[in-house]
Amino acid sequence: MEKIKCIAIDDEPFALEILSEDIGKVPFLELKGKFSSPILVKDNLDNIDLIFLDIQMPNISGIHFLRNLENPPMVIFTTAFHQYAMDGFDLKVIDYLLKPIPYERFLQAVEHARELFELRLQRQKKEKHFLVVYSEYKQIKVFSEDIVYIEGLKDYVKIYLHNQPKPILTRLNLKGILEKLPQNQFSRVHNSFIVSMTQIQSFQKNFIFLQNGQQIPVGAKFLKGFFEKIKQI
Structure with missing residues (x-):
């Protein structure tokens, strides 16, 4: 199964270490980070499926953070x-x-998380994702599975689709359209390009080759995020 990507937040170093060790024993969990305060998390929630969260912590409580x-x-x-x-x-x-957490009780909790995670994955597979964009004076429904890649042109983007030689031109920027797409299926690889992960034929350090023969450059600042997504495929 696909691993559940998680982080742990606890201001007690010993408790955080024990929790990290317990997570490491479970094959379907992948610890992506551990933090002594919610304040340190910042943007580290991208693609995170599960948080192990302490409640009483200095500066900000786990409850306030979650709310x-x-x-x-x-x-x-x-x-x-x-x-x-x-x-x-x-x-x-x-x-x-409740601390101290018996390992058997920990396993019970993460098994519940796994059941919910798998249920969500099944639901996502059944429901085709789409977005609606405005182009040529009309609203157009675009299914994400039909997108090959997207090119940014300042305040506009070109959306290239399967079996459609002419791209859809719509008034959006790359950041805005990426937020509308399934995060595990698309990756921004350059200041001017987003690619569908399912359309990648091969790649080198500086270029991606799509199944339709298109060659897309990879920007240095996007390499790390791109490689992380490649590992998940």
Whole structure:
């Protein structure tokens, strides 16, 4: 199965280390980072599926942090305090683990997370993703699976589709259209290009070769993110 990418947040070093070790024992979990404070997380939630989150921490509590996330991933609270259980229920967290956390109880929580993760993956596969763009004075429905690559032209983008020689030209920028696309299926590889990961035939350090023969340059600042997504395919 596809691994559940997770991070751990806890201000107690020993607790964070124990939690990291427990995560490492589970084959379907992949620890992408551990943090002593939610403040340090910043932009590290991209492509994260699960957060192990302590509650009582200096500067900002886990509850406050979670309430302020616009589209939070799955969350398992890890805390020494039982009185926040109702908050966890209100915030729809996966589970509520009390420290010290028995490994068997930890496994029970992550198994619940795996069931939900697999259910979401199945639902995503059944539902075809699409976006609606305005072009040539009309609204056009574009299925993401039909997109080969996208080229940015300042305030416009060209969307290149399968079996359609003429691209769709619409008034958007690359950042804006990338936010509308499934993050695991597309990667921005250059200041001027987004590619569909399923359309990649081969790649070198500086170039990607698509199945239709198109050659796309890869910018140095996008290399790391691109390689991370390649590993997930």
